[in-house]
Amino acid sequence: IEKYNIKLIVVDSLIGHFRGEFPGRENLAIRQQKLNRHIRQLLSLADAYNLAVIVTNQVMANPAIFFGNPNKPAGGHILAHNCTYRVWLRKAKGNKRVARIFDSPMHPEAECTFKINETGIVDVEE
Known part of the structure; x- marks a missing residue:
């Protein structure tokens, strides 16, 4: 991380990886444990290296x-x-x-409209 000056980690469809590997209700407990461990590792990296982590779900x-x-x-x-912001x-x-934004420690719930071009x-012009 330091060698390449990484400041952002993006994980696309975080839960998808765990749902595919641990399908069904019978695997729910182990899936949630592994998900928690993975999230804690990402948060540790964010703290240790002062980087941002974005996950999609x-x-x-x-x-x-x-x-x-x-x-x-x-x-x-x-x-x-x-997650700090959702x-x-x-x-x-x-x-x-x-x-x-529907979950934030310091911002009220709000929304914005935009386009991708x-x-x-x-x-988006109102």
Whole structure:
């Protein structure tokens, strides 16, 4: 990490790796233990080397929800309690995307709309 001056670690679909290796409810306890160990290692790296860690996650539908958004982040409390900021990304109409911060120690819940084009991420004109 020091040799290459790494300042950012990105893990795409964190829970996906564990859900594939430990499928089903019978493996839930061991999966959550291994997920917790992995997250703690990432947090240790962040602290030791002053770097940022970003993870993406999967969502799963809760069939008991009849009104509102039935989707919730996968990974349970272990993932929720080990993340400083949690941002929900979703598609909106057209080429628009919405980012909603829904868990933060110092920011209120809020959202913004943006687009991704050939130049990168751009604001959407209201």
